[in-house]
Every structure is written in structure tokens, then in C-alpha cells.
Amino acid sequence: MTIVQVGLTQTPWTGDQVSMLDRHEEYARAAVAAGADVVGFQELFTGPYFGITQDPAYYSYVEAADGATVARFAALAKELGVVMVLPIYEEEHAGIYYNTSVLVDSDGSILGRYRKHHIPHVEKFWEKFYFRPGNMGYPVFETAVGRIGMYICYDRHFPEGWREYGLAGADIVFNPNATKPGLSNRLWEVEQPAAAIANGYFVAASNRVGAETNEYGDEAVAFYGSSYLVGPDGNLVGDMASATEPGWIVREADLSLVRTQRETWQFFRDRRPDSYTRIAQP
Numbered sequence: 194m195t196i197v198q199v200g201l202t203q204t205p206w207t208g209d210q211v212s213m214l215d216r217h218e219e220y221a222r223a224a225v226a227a228g229a230d231v232v233g234f235q236e237l238f239t240g241p242y243f244g245i246t247q248d249p250a251y252y253s254y255v256e257a258a259d260g261a262t263v264a265r266f267a268a269l270a271k272e273l274g275v276v277m278v279l280p281i282y283e284e285e286h287a288g289i290y291y292n293t294s295v296l297v298d299s300d301g302s303i304l305g306r307y308r309k310h311h312i313p314h315v316e317k318f319w320e321k322f323y324f325r326p327g328n329m330g331y332p333v334f335e336t337a338v339g340r341i342g343m344y345i346c347y348d349r350h351f352p353e354g355w356r357e358y359g360l361a362g363a364d365i366v367f368n369p370n371a372t373k374p375g376l377s378n379r380l381w382e383v384e385q386p387a388a389a390i391a392n393g394y395f396v397a398a399s400n401r402v403g404a405e406t407n408e409y410g411d412e413a414v415a416f417y418g419s420s421y422l423v424g425p426d427g428n429l430v431g432d433m434a435s436a437t438e439p440g441w442i443v444r445e446a447d448l449s450l451v452r453t454q455r456e457t458w459q460f461f462r463d464r465r466p467d468s469y470t471r472i473a474q475p
Contacts, residue, residue, distance in 0.1 A: 271301025359392025
């Protein structure tokens with residue numbers, strides 16, 4: 194498939210898991226009705242962004258990578274004939290939890306998953322309390338719409354993983370987020386386009402939007418949405434989504450531009466991994 198319609202959704206926590214899942218199904222159906230071939234949800238889409246606090250009560254959101262949520266949306270993917278990126282709170286077994294994205298193909302088959310490697314632990318992003326670092330590498334999966342990789346939020350600050358996806362031949366890398374105003378605003382604008390240019394692929398970035406005051410009151414942060422698709426030339430494809438309102442967008446990815454960009458800028462040819470002596474050292 195050369196032309197791929199990419200759908201991205203963004204929403205704050207609705208207040209309960211049933212309505213949160215229903216909202217994502219509603220948005221997915223609407224995006225597909227508008228032509229989407231692949232739909233990506235935001236980070237930890239089944240609940241609130243609980244990194245705001247360190248509370249073991251939120252361990253209750255863990256589930257298996259082939260559990261009820263993934264089964265529900267895999268069935269939806271099959272019904273609609275759409276590829277889906279499903280970021281969940283994964284339980285490997287009791288006490289071993291990961292921040293994970295599960296990839297489902299358009300026939301409803303579960304292709305695999307990615308576990309977030311880089312785990313922040315700063316004010317209101319206390320993620321080391323909840324997650325172990327990822328241990329499954331940087332897989333790229335063949336899907337009905339092309340070769341897809343997945344990064345997650347804080348990962349985006351680390352160019353090494355972006356490069357892994359480029360070298361593995363990704364066409365699109367999905368990066369679901371829970372990102373708030375502050376130091377990250379300018380990074381949101383430049384990091385993902387820079388990764389797209391350096392590696393010659395599309396980046397599909399989704400972000401939560403709005404303050405989850407129904408869960409955290411005055412402690413809530415206001416996520417700034419602005420989900421977007423960026424091409425391998427670093428240019429936005431259409432406008433960003435709203436910075437304040439929940440909803441969905443669909444943007445067109447012409448995957449022929451991946452080859453064009455990589456042949457115009459021969460970054461992979463001109464790499465010098467033999468000279469990079471410190472990158473893989475702790």
C-alpha cells in the first residue's frame with residue numbers, strides 16, 4: 194500500500210474505564226469512516242495518566258498483552274479492516290509491569306508489542322514506580338499498511354531508538370504520548386520531525402489533551418494534545434490536532450516518500466558506526 198491514511202486520537206481521562214474504552218472505539222470508528230487505514234491511540238489509553246502520583250492503587254490497570262482490552266480492539270480492527278496501535282499497561286506476571294504498545298493488523302491478528310525502554314522519574318512523571326524498562330528491542334512489523342515501529346513518549350528524547358527503527362526499514366513509527374506544557378513544548382515541535390528526517394520515515398505522534406481534574410483535582414496537569422503526522426522530509430502532513438480539545442485526525446502518508454527521502458539524503462550509506470565508540474557504552 195503506497196498511500197496510507199493515518200488516524201490519531203487524543204482525549205483526557207473520561208473518569209471511568211468503561212467510558213474511556215467506549216470513547217476510543219467511537220473515535221476509531223469515526224476515523225475509519227473518514228478513511229483511516231491505521232489508527233493510533235495515546236499512551237496508556239485505557240485509564241488516567243497515573244504517573245502524576247505514586248499510588249499502588251493504579252496497579253489495578255495492568256492487563257495481559259492479549260487480555261480483554263486488546264481482544265476487544267483486535268475484534269474491532271478486524272471488523273473495520275484497520276491496523277491499530279494500542280498502548281496499554283502490560284502485566285507480564287504479578288509485580289512485573291511494562292508501558293507497552295500492542296500492534297494489531299487489519300485482520301485482527303496480534304502482530305507483537307513494544308515495551309517502553311526509557312522510563313522517566315521526575316515530578317508528576319513518576320514512571321519508575323510503575324514500569325520496568327523495556328526488554329524486547331525495537332521491532333518493526335509487517336502490516337497491511339506497511340512496516341510499522343513503535344516508540345513511547347519519553348523514548349522520543351533518545352535518538353538511538355529512532356535510528357534502530359530506520360535501520361530496520363520502518364515506514365511509519367507511532368509515538369503515543371502523555372506530554373504536558375513546560376520544557377517539552379519546543380521538543381514536541383522539533384524532535385519527531387528531526388527523527389523523521391534523520392531516518393527517512395513518517396512519525397505519527399499522538400498525545401493526551403486537557404487536564405484530568407476528575408482524577409487529580411488541582412494536582413492535574415494540562416496535556417496539550419497537538420497530535421500530528423510528520424513526513425520523512427520533516428514537514429507536517431496537514432495541521433496538528435487541537436491543543437485543547439479531544440477528538441481525532443486523519444492524515445495521508447505517501448509511503449513512496451520514504452524511498453525518495455532515503456535516496457536523496459544517503460544518511461544510512463554515510464553512517465560511520467565504526468567511529469561511534471561511546472554511543473553503546475553505559
